[in-house]
Amino acid sequence: MDHDDEQLASPEKTADAGFQRAPADAPTVDVETPNGTVRGSIEGALRRFRGVRYATAARFEPPVAAAPWEGVQEALGDGPMCPQPRFGMTMLALPKRIPPMAEDCFFLNITGPAEPSESPRPVMVWVHGGAYVNGSGSGEIYDPSRIVTDGDVIVVGINYRLGVFGFLPIDGVAPANLGVLDQLAALDWVKQNIASFGGDPGNITLFGQSAGADSIAHLLAVTEADHLYHRVILQSAPLGLSVGREALAAELSANFLAKLGDDLRTAAVLPMLHAQVAATTGLSGDFLTRGMPYAPTPGVWPVPPSAEWHALLERRAGQIDALIGSNRDEFSVFIDSVPALRRAQTARLSRPFTRPLTYALTRRAFTAPALRLARLLERSGATVFTYRVDWRPAGTPWGACHCIELPFFWADEQFWRGSPMLGDTDWSDLDRFGRVLRRTWAGFARTGRAPEISNPNFSLARLGPGLR
Template sequence: MVKTSSGELRGLVTASGPAVFRGVPYARADRFAPPEPVPPWSGVRDATEHGPMSPQPPFRIGAVMGEPPAGLPQGEDCLNLTIVTPAADGRKRPVLVWLPGGAYVTGAGSLDFYDGQRLVTEGDVVFVGVNYRLGALGYLKLDGLSPGNLGLLDQVAALRWVRDNIAAFGGDPDQVTVFGQSAGAHSIACLMAAPAADGLFRRAILQSAPMAMKIAKPARAERIARLFLAALGTDPRTASIEEILAAQEKALARAAGPGGLYSVPQFCPVAETDPLPPLAGWQPAAVRQSREVDLIIGTVRHETNAFLNGKPGITQIEALPFGPAVAAAAKNAITRWMFDAPSRRFADALAAAGGRVFTYRFDWSAPASGYGACHCVELPFLLGDRESWIGAPMLAGAGWDDLAELGRRLRGAWLSFAKTGDPSLGWQRHSPRGRPGYVWARSGPDRALAQAGSPE
């Protein structure tokens, strides 16, 4: 039993020990409206079942990381948290807030993929998974209809709720680390530039942030909004969820162009729109406002394999003489352009401004997957359990025990960083134009990581 600012909650104690509170509302919102505080309730609210996640299409890379179970609750009343704690006992433990990825159109912090119980039991920390609005419901921007950046405002609202309530769950509101992967990591970079999020987190971990994506210009946001409205053909304020999702997919297909070549997220954070600054000032604002935010930022070695392996154009190239080498070079070039180089530039800028920055690259790959160290491959080492990841194609040929040692060390680094601002393990602080501070790799049965530059 926990008392929050809106009322009492009843969670449950898991078989492994931690207490879990699910479907915890942190805000409410009408369609296309900013989030508002949750009205108080009377009595005790049950928090033993997951709340809805934002309405969404099937996972974009479900064929790589596996599909979540069918029939999970979805709905517009999706502004809720999953909280895992060793005990709601008033102690001040570090807090890790997870922002899931999914190209701003899929994902939820409540998915079993992202369960935080291993972090909680190993590190004596409090874990918070965030559900926020996605796709057109979260990022449509059009004057007179939707202000834009609603999903980002949801994240700010979640962090404010954590600041005001996490002490009741045994957490320290002054020691919050926000971490995320892919669009979740990109969101954190946006929050670092948002004055509204100033002071809401002390540390940040950005995993595989597509930093080349930047943030959208208002003109680009209006274009996707017009494509969405044309595909919808009815009033978006009263359209059904099914109609919204169908129109969203049609608009994304139109925006991607022939063959889907321009497939970067279109429903995404927009510049010059609350809470973000103009486009040119985005990353400088993040550096200026976040010099006191400790940062880990890194990528995996073969990011784009998750998106390009098996695609018709790639398979045609690979069937040609010398084709596999050409295709591999192209995928590596895209990985450097979208993920590696801009992440390094962001780290350089923050380090040059005096920030505490640590960088890494994750090189481990499963022996039979064919995906290499692809986008999302580090997630099973941090979150979830054997059951939630058992069918992930990116892990083909690797037993769960094969992940144990590297997972323990990776979680240990993240936990040490959340507690002290230092991932330990011999990492050096990032210096401008430096190499990755640490390379996580498969390097034999007894040695699961290697210092950057050392033999693997």
């Protein structure tokens, strides 16, 4: 058994070493929802509901909303995440426990303050990143304790199908955008049920990073999502990785079928994951798009054709507020995956020669398309704020790289201790500024407004006519 197989051993388990559960001695709390009673936990100053089912679906079938139930449904442990290969960005954090995986991954987590509020709290729905092949809306990395506490908000993390299970278009078998349908189903569940948990269904903000932010950009153009959210926060959306997406999707599917050599309706999970990875080699087309081959396919419901995207965004813009930004050195970690460039980047003498390439690719993949989206929304009536992270931790070659902002919002010092991308950073310094950002994000979710911030590490400002 190789390491990938070990990572997916017993994916049907509901609990193992990587499974987040409420402490055994935590008091429980029951909430009445339109579907039935849900039992969560009180953990210090937080109320948590883990592993709440929002839908069901068979392989390659659209999601169906979770049915009502009798009795009490326990929500004391995370639901499994979609089956996925080993996570490749080792600079993010030291190796962590691996959560359970299963194709039945239609679960979400709800975290809010334990103290009741006189009025419903703003709701922030987290759409996780991971290049559409990795990640989960729960687990250790996305513990929302700090943003919930500092921002006095309710945070919902959603799981959705990934890779070949959610984004593989095969005519007559696998619709291209099942993962997007899962996101819609989760958002619909939140809209219908979040009031039972103290959240305001009339004030829902979608926020996501990397592929999660890319997902939100797609949802902006999906008319079926219009009533499900009111504000958006896009962190490091790789919007420049969409050139020739339709042709790439067809080639990727052909590669996958050739590599699998089995009936994909009945194939076991592990062979499908191995074929998923193998199918990405030898792809043609734009080299940046090939870097994220599994993604929403334009022109397949509910994602509109690329030619209609701008008009649909203009239609939606007047009803939303948006906060959009990126990091100064996004592409440095991806350059690091090329051996020759990695050696140049880590060597003191040659490092300056890799920085122009980092800037150019960062601009093409992240910065320029994000600014184009921000300006389009602003011109069409949205209130738009833009930000940039310039913070470069001492002791790393990557600078303000992709994912560098995650420790400001998620998990705790124990999780991030030893993170290669954080270098020699003192946690108290990081968390002090993180508190500013957490309150800024939560304040935007509450009011649609954000304060202007300008310092050597971070800048944020409202986009207006003078900044076009």
